[in-house]
Amino acid sequence: MQKHPATAFSVKDRPQLLPIERETVQDRVYAELRRALICGLFEPSQVLTIRGLADQMMTSTMPVREALGRLISEKAVEAMPNRSVRVPPVTLERLDDLLRTRILIEGEAVALATLRMTQRELMLVRDVLAEWDEVRSLSQRGDFDREATLNQKFHFQIYRCSGSSVLIPMIESLWLQSGPCTRYAAYAFSQAVASDETRDVAYYHRAMVDALDRRDPVGARGALVADISRPFTFLRERLLAEPAQSEGEQ
Amino acid sequence: MQKHPATAFSVKDRPQLLPIERETVQDRVYAELRRALICGLFEPSQVLTIRGLADQMMTSTMPVREALGRLISEKAVEAMPNRSVRVPPVTLERLDDLLRTRILIEGEAVALATLRMTQRELMLVRDVLAEWDEVRSLSQRGDFDREATLNQKFHFQIYRCSGSSVLIPMIESLWLQSGPCTRYAAYAFSQAVASDETRDVAYYHRAMVDALDRRDPVGARGALVADISRPFTFLRERLLAEPAQSEGEQ
DNA sequence: TCAAGACAAGTGTGATCACAGATCAAAATA
DNA sequence: TATTTTGATCTGTGATCACACTTGTCTTGA
Structure with missing residues (x-):
């Protein structure tokens, strides 16, 4: 499809121009709302208004409203009968x-x-863990956003190796839905428990990498289950302790 | 919250007013596109334009564009780099x-x-099968849309009894994604095989109901797997036979 | 003092328009 | 005749506006 045969460069020497990404405003708004949801920047039961979000993001209402529509269909937020949306x-x-x-x-x-994972892909996963260790050692009181991002990166680096383009969007949807919950758990977690508890996070992750290394599906799945179960069971007990929480006053 | 104590009716005798449903145009467009996708009214690789769909549905572009955005995030349709969408x-x-x-x-x-299924719910499932039998006996050359709708009704009547509000939207998303494929399969199916093959559909469904009746999860799952695997394996063979199909000319 | 109605601000929905990029066909040039 | 260029048309994107509905507050009345 090269149309200019009379250039000074041959095909191989020609400087490779990367395809410019054409990200629309709507895409950026959508991505940002996803990030905020997964990181737990919104409270459960919090009401989101189109104009409010548009003001915060310094855009108009149109991209926000379409991004919210997408999030509604993913069950990341829910549409109330009043036509307002809330997490x-x-x-x-x-x-x-x-x-x-x-x-x-x-x-x-x-x-x-x-x-299906190759050695090269496994090394990438290890790199994420190494970066995480570094972050944790630098700041004793680790910032949650950074750690949450690394946790997400770790998991999806592995999931991507499944090669399933059907499973991965589903997992993203699940993270989107459990984001507001687990953030709540992570926050309460950090206040409640000592540092030896947080060491368990790294423990399960290392167990998972080890199982991946020796190609042990059962072991890897077990480590994963233990890893993702922890915040849920923690939050479960908390919710059972005080059932009069603001669970949603519909 | 009853505010009018001086009415002529007592609380129990008062005529019950049903809450009016407030369905927006966008919701109707979204539902219609979903239906069309699941029933396979669109070909794989077919491009969909906002204005084209809006004209067909006799609405403006705005509801269509937002409905398409929702379908994109569900992977029911995909956004091309040209900013056009296709199935x-x-x-x-x-x-x-x-x-x-x-x-x-x-x-x-x-x-x-x-x-978790109750006897009452199981009876509803049987009713769907009975209705299906009736449709099949009435018209030898059963219309696919009707049968596809009944098939969907049968499956989701069961899935709903799982009580999981997380699994069900995922299954809907999966049906949405496999709709264009299986329709293709169902069509080719009806042309290729004799009526004794189509009897298998009913066979698996009855096996499933029987397993549900005796509360046998393994049996029910087995019947389900056999049921949903059939069109896929059929289409798989067809695709292997002629790999030069118009699979997508990106 | 309290409840009911009225008013005002806020919010979602859908239509319309301007603009940029894509696509395709006709015309002009080598 | 083949290739390129130009132009028109189509299409998605985002802004703005009008309209209907919701919500909160204030006033008025008993």
């Missing part, structure tokens, strides 16, 4: 439901990844 | 990927439903 409240049933489904799907993705 | 092409990898995931998730839903 879903966290209930006991929803918590159990989310955890069970995450174990099912992410467990399958990890098992698939175990069989 | 995803069917490839061998995608076919296997979809089937594996559907077996995983719908199998789990059926297993859950087996344990």
